[in-house]
Amino acid sequence: MAKDQKKQPRPKAETPKGFRDYFGADVTERKAMLDRIAEIYHRHGFDPLETSAVETVEALGKFLPDVDRPNAGVFAWQEEAVPGGGSGDWLALRYDLTAPLARVAAQFRNDLPSPYRRYAMGPVWRNEKPGPGRFRQFYQCDADTVGAASVAADAEICAMLADALEAVGIARGDYIVRINNRKVLNGVLEAAEVRTDQAEDVLRQIDKFDKVGRDGVLALLTTGRKDESGAFIEGVGLSAAQAAPLLAFLTSKGATNAETLENLGAAVGGAAIGAEGVEELAQISGMLAAMGVGEDRAVIDPSVVRGLGYYTGPVFEAELTFEILDEKGRKRQFGSVAGGGRYDGLVERFTGQKVPATGISIGVDRLLAALRAKGLAGAEEAGPVVVTVMDRERMADYQAMAAELRAAGIRAEVYLGNPKNFGNQLKYADRRGAPVAIIQGGDEAARGVVQLKDLVLGAKIAAQASHEEWKAQPAQTEVARADLVAEVRRILG
Amino acid sequence: MAKDQKKQPRPKAETPKGFRDYFGADVTERKAMLDRIAEIYHRHGFDPLETSAVETVEALGKFLPDVDRPNAGVFAWQEEAVPGGGSGDWLALRYDLTAPLARVAAQFRNDLPSPYRRYAMGPVWRNEKPGPGRFRQFYQCDADTVGAASVAADAEICAMLADALEAVGIARGDYIVRINNRKVLNGVLEAAEVRTDQAEDVLRQIDKFDKVGRDGVLALLTTGRKDESGAFIEGVGLSAAQAAPLLAFLTSKGATNAETLENLGAAVGGAAIGAEGVEELAQISGMLAAMGVGEDRAVIDPSVVRGLGYYTGPVFEAELTFEILDEKGRKRQFGSVAGGGRYDGLVERFTGQKVPATGISIGVDRLLAALRAKGLAGAEEAGPVVVTVMDRERMADYQAMAAELRAAGIRAEVYLGNPKNFGNQLKYADRRGAPVAIIQGGDEAARGVVQLKDLVLGAKIAAQASHEEWKAQPAQTEVARADLVAEVRRILG
Numbered sequence: 001m002a003k004d005q006k007k008q009p010r011p012k013a014e015t016p017k018g019f020r021d022y023f024g025a026d027v028t029e030r031k032a033m034l035d036r037i038a039e040i041y042h043r044h045g046f047d048p049l050e051t052s053a054v055e056t057v058e059a060l061g062k063f064l065p066d067v068d069r070p071n072a073g074v075f076a077w078q079e080e081a082v083p084g085g086g087s088g089d090w091l092a093l094r095y096d097l098t099a100p101l102a103r104v105a106a107q108f109r110n111d112l113p114s115p116y117r118r119y120a121m122g123p124v125w126r127n128e129k130p131g132p133g134r135f136r137q138f139y140q141c142d143a144d145t146v147g148a149a150s151v152a153a154d155a156e157i158c159a160m161l162a163d164a165l166e167a168v169g170i171a172r173g174d175y176i177v178r179i180n181n182r183k184v185l186n187g188v189l190e191a192a193e194v195r196t197d198q199a200e201d202v203l204r205q206i207d208k209f210d211k212v213g214r215d216g217v218l219a220l221l222t223t224g225r226k227d228e229s230g231a232f233i234e235g236v237g238l239s240a241a242q243a244a245p246l247l248a249f250l251t252s253k254g255a256t257n258a259e260t261l262e263n264l265g266a267a268v269g270g271a272a273i274g275a276e277g278v279e280e281l282a283q284i285s286g287m288l289a290a291m292g293v294g295e296d297r298a299v300i301d302p303s304v305v306r307g308l309g310y311y312t313g314p315v316f317e318a319e320l321t322f323e324i325l326d327e328k329g330r331k332r333q334f335g336s337v338a339g340g341g342r343y344d345g346l347v348e349r350f351t352g353q354k355v356p357a358t359g360i361s362i363g364v365d366r367l368l369a370a371l372r373a374k375g376l377a378g379a380e381e382a383g384p385v386v387v388t389v390m391d392r393e394r395m396a397d398y399q400a401m402a403a404e405l406r407a408a409g410i411r412a413e414v415y416l417g418n419p420k421n422f423g424n425q426l427k428y429a430d431r432r433g434a435p436v437a438i439i440q441g442g443d444e445a446a447r448g449v450v451q452l453k454d455l456v457l458g459a460k461i462a463a464q465a466s467h468e469e470w471k472a473q474p475a476q477t478e479v480a481r482a483d484l485v486a487e488v489r490r491i492l493g
Numbered sequence: 494m495a496k497d498q499k500k501q502p503r504p505k506a507e508t509p510k511g512f513r514d515y516f517g518a519d520v521t522e523r524k525a526m527l528d529r530i531a532e533i534y535h536r537h538g539f540d541p542l543e544t545s546a547v548e549t550v551e552a553l554g555k556f557l558p559d560v561d562r563p564n565a566g567v568f569a570w571q572e573e574a575v576p577g578g579g580s581g582d583w584l585a586l587r588y589d590l591t592a593p594l595a596r597v598a599a600q601f602r603n604d605l606p607s608p609y610r611r612y613a614m615g616p617v618w619r620n621e622k623p624g625p626g627r628f629r630q631f632y633q634c635d636a637d638t639v640g641a642a643s644v645a646a647d648a649e650i651c652a653m654l655a656d657a658l659e660a661v662g663i664a665r666g667d668y669i670v671r672i673n674n675r676k677v678l679n680g681v682l683e684a685a686e687v688r689t690d691q692a693e694d695v696l697r698q699i700d701k702f703d704k705v706g707r708d709g710v711l712a713l714l715t716t717g718r719k720d721e722s723g724a725f726i727e728g729v730g731l732s733a734a735q736a737a738p739l740l741a742f743l744t745s746k747g748a749t750n751a752e753t754l755e756n757l758g759a760a761v762g763g764a765a766i767g768a769e770g771v772e773e774l775a776q777i778s779g780m781l782a783a784m785g786v787g788e789d790r791a792v793i794d795p796s797v798v799r800g801l802g803y804y805t806g807p808v809f810e811a812e813l814t815f816e817i818l819d820e821k822g823r824k825r826q827f828g829s830v831a832g833g834g835r836y837d838g839l840v841e842r843f844t845g846q847k848v849p850a851t852g853i854s855i856g857v858d859r860l861l862a863a864l865r866a867k868g869l870a871g872a873e874e875a876g877p878v879v880v881t882v883m884d885r886e887r888m889a890d891y892q893a894m895a896a897e898l899r900a901a902g903i904r905a906e907v908y909l910g911n912p913k914n915f916g917n918q919l920k921y922a923d924r925r926g927a928p929v930a931i932i933q934g935g936d937e938a939a940r941g942v943v944q945l946k947d948l949v950l951g952a953k954i955a956a957q958a959s960h961e962e963w964k965a966q967p968a969q970t971e972v973a974r975a976d977l978v979a980e981v982r983r984i985l986g
Contacts, residue, residue, distance in 0.1 A: 013550040013599035016572075016584050019545035021597055027541035043899050045877040045906025045925075048520035052630050053546065053586075053616060054568070054947045058504040075547070075584070077570035079509075091509050091568070093546075103515055106506035113924045123546060137545050148909035152888045156907070159896070221959035278573040283888075290889035291896040350506040375986040384538040395645045395776075396783035403652070406536050416608045416641035416651070416821025431606045433540075 008083045014211040018130025019056045019137055030368055033168050034121050034141060037362065040164045041119040041143050044156065048119040051100035053125075057090040059103045060361065061349060073127040075136075089493060090225060093125035097142040098359070105146045105274045106350035107356075115147040116329050121364075144359030146347065154179075154314040154342055155287035156357050161318055161338060161360050162297045168367065169376040175337075178301035180279050180315045182308050182341070187274010188249040188267055192242045197310045201236045202246065209250050210303075217250065218243055245269065249302050249321045257285040257300045264302060280314060311341030338362040384411040385435030385488060388426070390441040391417035397445065401438060401484060410492065437490055438484070446482050454491050499980045511623025512630055522870040523861055526661050527614050527634060530855065533657045534612040534636050537649065542611040542858070544593035546618075550583040552596045554842060564954040566620040568629075586618035590635040591839065591852070598639045598850075599843035608640040614857075618833075637852025639840065644773045647807040647835060647851050648780035654811055654853050655790045661860065662869040668830075671794035673808045674774050675801050675834070680767010681742040681760055685735045694729045695739065696802045702743050704797075710743065738762065751777040753793045759797075773807060804834030809853060817829060817866045827863050831855040876926030877904040878981060881913035881919070883951045890938065892978060894931060901978045903985065905933055922948060929984055941974050947984050 014022060022030070038048065057076055074095050079088030088354060095101050098121040121141045130136055143160065145153040156176050165175045194202055205220040212220070219225035221243040224235035238246075245267050252263035261282050268274025281300050288298050307315045320334035340360030347355035372378035383404055387398045398414045405412035413432075415425045429437045439451040458475035479487040508514060515523070531541065567588050574579030586678040587593050590613040597772070598609060614634045636653065638646040651670050658668045678696075687695055697715040712718035714736040717728035722912055731739075738760050745756035754775050761767025766893055774793050781791050800808045813827035833853030840848035867873035878898055881893045891907045898905035906925075908918045921928045951968035972980040 010843055010845065011554065012549070013552065013596050014550050015545055015596075015600070016547055016582065019547055020544040021545060021593075021601075022541075025538040027543045028597050043902070043904050045879075047517040048515075048522045050515040052508055054509055054618070054630065055513055056505070056507070056509050061504065061507065075570060077568060089509065094723060098753065100514075101507050103508075107508070112587060114800060117906065118907075125547070137547065145909060149911070150885075150888065150909055152892060153909050154907075156892065209714075215921065287889045287892050290893040292893075292900070341504060350504055352503065359613075383848070392643075395643065396780045399645060399649065399780050400783040400785075407785070409536070410774075411538060414645060414650075416610075416643055416979050418642075428606060 016136075018128075018135055020135055025378070025381050025409045028381075029371075030139065032363070032366065033368055033371065033377070034139075034165045037141060037164045038119065038121065040116045040160060040167045042162045044117070044163075046117040046119045046143050046160075049101070049104065049120050049491070050122065051097075051104060053093055053121070053123070055094055055100060055103065057092045059350075060092055060094065060099050075125050075127045095126055096124050097122065097140050097361070098144070099146055101359075102346035103350065104356065105347045109347075111222070117141040117145045117152070119145070126304050139364035141329070141362040141364050142359055144357055146357045147355055148358070149356040151283050152287060154280075154316070155284045155291070155451050157340065157358055157360050158284070158298045159291045159293045161316065161340075161362075162293055164362070165318060165337075165367075169374070170320065170370060171205060172297060173375075175297075175318060175320050177316055177318045178304045179240070179281065179284060179298060180302050180304040180308065181277040182313055183273050183277025183280065184264055184268060184302065184309050185249065185277075185308055187269075187277055188245045188270035191199055191245045191267070191274065193240065194238065194246075198236055200236070200309075202238075203305075203474060205236060205412050206246060206250060207305050207309075209305055214247060214251060221246060225399065226309075250305070253300075257281075257295055258260070260300045260302065261285070264300075267302075275281060277313075284314060296490035303431070306336075307339055307341055310343065312344050313342030314343060315339075315341035318360075318362075318368050319484055322374070325427060334373065335340035337370060338347065380433060382411075382435050383435045384413045384430060384491075385438065386425075386429040386434040387412065387414045387438045388429070389415050390422070390439060391445075392419050394442075394445065397440070398438075400406070401440075401450070404485055405488060408489065409486070417466035426453075436488055438488070440481075444478070445481075449478050450481050450484055452477050452479055497943045509629075511621075511628055513628055518871070518874050521874075522813050522851070522864075523857065526864065526870070527632075528730055529660045530579050530634060530657045531612065533653060533660045536611070537653045537656075539610040539612045539636050539653075542594070542597065542613050543615065544587070544590075544597060544613070546616070547584050548587055548588055548596065550585045552843075553585055553587065553592050568618050568620045573758070573968070574711075579790065582812065588619055590615065590619050590633050590854070590867070594635070594637055594639065595839035595842065598840045598848065602840075602844070608638050608646065610636070610638045612636040620681060632857035634855040634857050635852055637850055640848055640852070642849040644807060645775050646781060646786070647773075647809070648777045650783045650833065650851055650853050651791045651809050652786045652960050653775070654809065654855075655786055657813060658830075658860075662864060662867070663813065665790060667812050667867075669789075669812060670809055670811045671797045672768040672774065672777060672791060673793070673801065674799040675804050675806055675808060676766050676770025676773065677757055677761060678742065678770075678801055680762075680770055681738045683764035684738045684760070684762035684767065685731065687731065687735065691729055691731070693732075693802075696798075697742060698729060699739060700798050700802075702798055707740060707744060711740060711787060714739060742795050743748065743798070746793075749790055750793045751931075753795065754778070757793075757795060770806075777807060786879035788857035799829075800834055801833055803836065805837050806835030806853065808832075808834035811853075811855075813863050815867070827866065829856070830860045830863060866934055873926060875904075875985075877906045877923075878985075879918075879922040879925060879927040879930045880905065880907045880931045881915070881922070882930060883915070884938075885912050887933075887935075887938065890933070891931075894933075894943070897944050897978055901982065903981060907908065916929060919946075929981055931981070933974075936969070938974075942971050943971055943974050943977055945984060 021269040046299055069171055074090035074092040076090055078090050078471035079089050123137050124140050125137050138408040158179060163175050189199055206217055207219050214269060222235045222240055224233055226232050252260055254260040254263055261278055264278045285300055304317050317336055319336050322334055323331045324334050326332050338360055342358040344354055366374045387402045389398055402412040402414045435456050437455055444450055454475040461475055539965055567585040568585055569585035571583050574581050616630050617633050618630050651672060655670050682692055701712055702710050713728055714731045715728045715733055717726055719725050741760040745753055745760055747753040747756055754771055757771045777791055797810050810829055811831035812829050815827055816824045817827050819825050830855055835851040837847055880895045895905040895907045908921060928949050930946040930948055937943055947968040954968055
């Protein structure tokens, strides 16, 4: 506005570090996947909830439950001071969908059905160092049941998760939902006479079971071991006898749930909390069977240790078991795409009352990557039919063609750039992935015809044919203007 | 963590001021509406784009194009300083979907097709004082064409908007897309010999045409007038002769586009820019006709003045013309649900190159409110079938019933609260809007039957029937367990 304003340097056209944009199929494929999941969740009686992206820092709390990112922070700012009303509130972007659920469950506790089943899908934000493939805004897709103490709620979540994976296209046999229970671990810790001040350390070590195996964990629980780099990792200091029930727990998976439960019963010894945990897993196993979910889809598996430190009861993890090639060309299992479990205290922060809750969170980007790896998404979508412009005075004629095609349900557009260079128009049609280009010059208009260029066939010919064949252009045909829609439909097949 | 931690006061379970949550049908109805709009946009060759919610303040710029909210601010915060790298960037939540489009069009100018048609749907954030019905996070739904100088792009947007309104359920005749052109106004300003320093003031006064009418605007353009409160509003100081072309412009709408265009031609006099604007409108009129969009759907209307100050060429506004009752019970037209037009300079900020662009933004909340006013959304959705729990030891049996129903495509859930009080279970089913409750005690289980309670019929009977009739409970029937799915389906109709 100021007349003596200095010339400003131009702003940089860049997303902030760690943020990205999603174009075209990136948006529609994720949406299609989430729509299918939402349908399954809805059919299970779950209602959608969309909370605001912004919460008070006070309501969010300062802890992040995601064990993978313990130091993740939030994007926060302070509201302007209210005149005469002291300093403004601190607000922040939500870092997950669970903390807002806890706030909602407390705020609307008199209005919501109890138990309250809800699903939520949307972006969350983490103020952390971005890395390759690690963004500061990403999607989560959660389903939780608040106010149900029964493990029936946990069993339902596991069955629903299996259904959701199949609904998006993951075949039975290509995934497994694994179920463990923190209470069983607690029983084992008791049986092993692990001191309270050692428990956290023990949890950290058994979490390495996947990587270092049985003997590695035994060493870490007792006298320590050298890691790959040669550095010595100190042990927790348990005796071999103390470590035994812990290792029995981790390796108690049998050929059937019944066998696993028997092994777990032995591992927890006489600990009451452990027996309770085993009984819960037995109930879940029975309920899954009743719901028609076989052990090939959801199974009791005590080697699932991720999340055991955070959750208070049953813990779930969905793994995709098919193999993909990693960036170095080696085969490996695709791995985890969802995790969850039973937790307490989230609503209690607000109300002082313990409210039992259980839920699952699907890693949206990972599941979408899995679908692409299986060829279930990521196929090049056919672009629109492109009506080219030979005569800019007859733009309305070209628009009429596109409108007719659209009225017949065919995606179509008119070239809207400068029509002078016809080559540019065909390049544009190519860039758009157009299956057909429509061409009508004054001569064709006078004769009541249009040219249809089959770009899919044309590309094939260009790739395979000789120059003579290419010049013969069998991919271009002249049809009556009145037959435009029918002929385009015929080419589209 | 600290052992001597003081007891913290409990956090308040509240959304921040000006923010809200969306529950159940609020989410699904908006989604269904946006899905239908997206389908229309897609068919017109528009591709989805989802930019990050967060932008650099530098990229966003400091101006808000929405003339309704000129002082609206953004939610912004500063990134932590990079060690040894100076102070951190200022980041902010996007305040609309156009500024991020400009950034994307500049950042990816070598990768995107040109012209680039894109649509975007999602929340935007405004740091302003919240008021009744005015929130600091709300949805926008935009479609824009970047890089097309031809008014064919404008005509296409108007036709697409009309199609989108019909796709969500607004009947032909219940809406009208009105089209005006800033260039015509510029011609009129020239014809009226309005000085450059008066132009802004003139725009402000003619924007009141809706409210104060022809004579009111005449007074405001010349010597001033008293408003309703009796306060005197100073006039711009034009002569009556100068005001004449402006009033001719505002009132030049005829019975047909042809008539309107003739009137406009007269209003602009000899001004070249005005003639160019009238010619553009004539072209748009012809293109709309070619696309099969009649003047009952989209019409040239010079009384559309909103946005003329911001846009540089054609301006569009979609109005719903059916009547609703306002909060005081008076009939009034529903009014505007979308607006847009042609603009320049947004991409130029980044690249120094002018890139023509045109687009439309639908007011998502207003359009959804319109659908509700017309009974096209907001109907109470039937809840899930609720399987009650008579015997908590047989939870797996109840879960099997729900699973069978779901496998048949019926939304169903088991009651997961404490089953002790059966009355609470029926209250829950009622709260859930359940059409049917399923009941099976030990006796029924032994006999291989279940009780089906038709809650829709039951509610009708409770409302209309005598106590005796009510006690007869015709809404409850006993059916064979094997017939559960078939009988529930029969009741659901």
